[in-house]
Amino acid sequence: MSRLRSDPRSAAQTRIIAAALPLFAEHGVNGTSLQMIADAVGVTKAAIYHQFRTKDEIVFAAVEVDLAKLESVLEAAEAEKRPRARELVLTEVINLAVERRRMVSAVQHDPVIVRFLAKYEPFRQLMERLYAVLTGGETGADTRVRAAMVSAAIGGAVMHPLVRDLDDEALRSHLLKLTLQLLDASG
Amino acid sequence: MSRLRSDPRSAAQTRIIAAALPLFAEHGVNGTSLQMIADAVGVTKAAIYHQFRTKDEIVFAAVEVDLAKLESVLEAAEAEKRPRARELVLTEVINLAVERRRMVSAVQHDPVIVRFLAKYEPFRQLMERLYAVLTGGETGADTRVRAAMVSAAIGGAVMHPLVRDLDDEALRSHLLKLTLQLLDASG
DNA sequence: GTCTATATAACGATAGAC
């Protein structure tokens, strides 16, 4: 099984990634120039290029940080028995999504990032594993639509205007209850 | 109440919009150059600028086409009684989303379009009306999370990899059943 | 309505000094 990078980035690289992700979320990857990232970090473009050879590498590194967390969650869940695994993944994925409310949408929907997710094999495998846990291995149309809805609803709901005033704890508990209900209720 | 444009665009403008929207959906607005739009239409950039003064005007016109359909749906629904209104909106919004599978995601998530939705008053009002019908006027946290999930789930599920092989009719019926269930089930 | 040609600005990326 292919795994994501586990050795940590340098402090300089980590600062760049931390500055870039919120910009990607607000303006999109294509709407975020290296000048904007450099300004946010407080250095010049050349200093950024000393840490990353291309803009794509910054995008890749930023996505990798969040997907590494997802990988940890999946590993923990896959060690559990069937019904418990799904509940564990749901709980932790919701925690992740709520905690990073502003960022999830970019990772899930930005065209540049979507391309990365589709082309780079370790990312693809990670998504496959997530879907496998969500569907519980079932392949029927009903089950797949439920899983697709849950997957979209979590990422989309956390930054929805309708829930902007909810604190993290309230959002977390409502989301968990409703996603479980959506997955389990008999149709 | 502010309304969207009702007079039709010229044939030339309509062709440009039809060519632009799929490009916006695949590459994002910022990832779609006027050269790409011109190539898709089969003319030069200058010909495009003869129809629209700026790129923003093309984006605006493209979004307006889809939101005008949403407005029609909302008008029909608002003329109905309470419980029926929500079911009607859900049915028609799902039809719209499934029918334009590839396009919805851009309209819902592209940063440039999101800015338009937030800044231009008639668009904002339209979204408010949609949310009002989905929540049925209730303002509790549970109701708002449900509505946010439904709103995100419909747009996100229609182009989810898990349901790529489902035909429109199957996707439609599953989505309708499950969204109604998500909104109505007692928690 | 469409073309060729071009102005102007910003982009990603590199060279070389400190």
Added chain:
DNA sequence: GTCTATCGTTATATAGAC
């Protein structure tokens, strides 16, 4: 590790002929 300066390319947008 950060800077100034710059290269080559592409972006939005315009001018003016047909």
